[in-house]
């Protein structure tokens with residue numbers, strides 16, 4: 790009887806073990822990273838900042854959800870962040886960008902979280918609650934006349950999209966107390 794031959798040499802067997810080891814060494818920590826985030830934050834939902842108080846964050850109006858898609862498609866994230874930094878990490882609160890630092894729960898209901906890439910314009914996380922709001926319609930169609938110095942013009946955006954965008958910006962609020970961050974009095 791002829792001996793059973795195999796073309797798997799011992800070196801190849803070692804190579805497979807090595808590759809499997811490399812795969813596991815990358816896959817396991819990566820999996821743990823994803824799962825630990827999910828287990829810490831995945832269950833976050835609405836909560837009352839004070840006992841018996843209203844639940845926040847508020848649900849987004851439908852027009853604001855449409856406006857978010859416009860915001861994404863126009864690339865506003867490339868200049869505007871949506872995260873108010875804690876007092877020790879920047880002057881956001883002193884500059885009036887928000888009444889408290891942003892916390893993970895603020896984004897719990899958002900289908901797409903737009904923290905932003907870099908901040909060339911002001912942070913918009915709490916834009917809807919600002920007392921001094923500029924006219925966004927004018928800012929988009931004729932930035933210079935609204936007092937903006939650097940703002941790109943979005944004159945090409947049609948009126949329906951602009952209306953949705955304005956509704957979205959007005960819906961951006963982090964002016965409620967949350968169990969993780971109390972409002973500055």
Ligand code: HEC
Nearest residue numbers: 863864865867868909910911923925937938939940941943
């Ligand atoms: C090239 C960078 C850039 C892009 C892109 C951009 N912005 Fe701006 N934005 C700015 C700057 C800078 C300011 C401050 C005003 C100024 O001096 O121009 C500003 C100001 C604003 C303000 C007023 C904020 C405040 O606190 O008063 C709003 C609202 C705003 N932008 C919305 C948008 C929207 C919506 C888009 C997308 C359609 C957008 N921006 C895209 C740079 C940008």
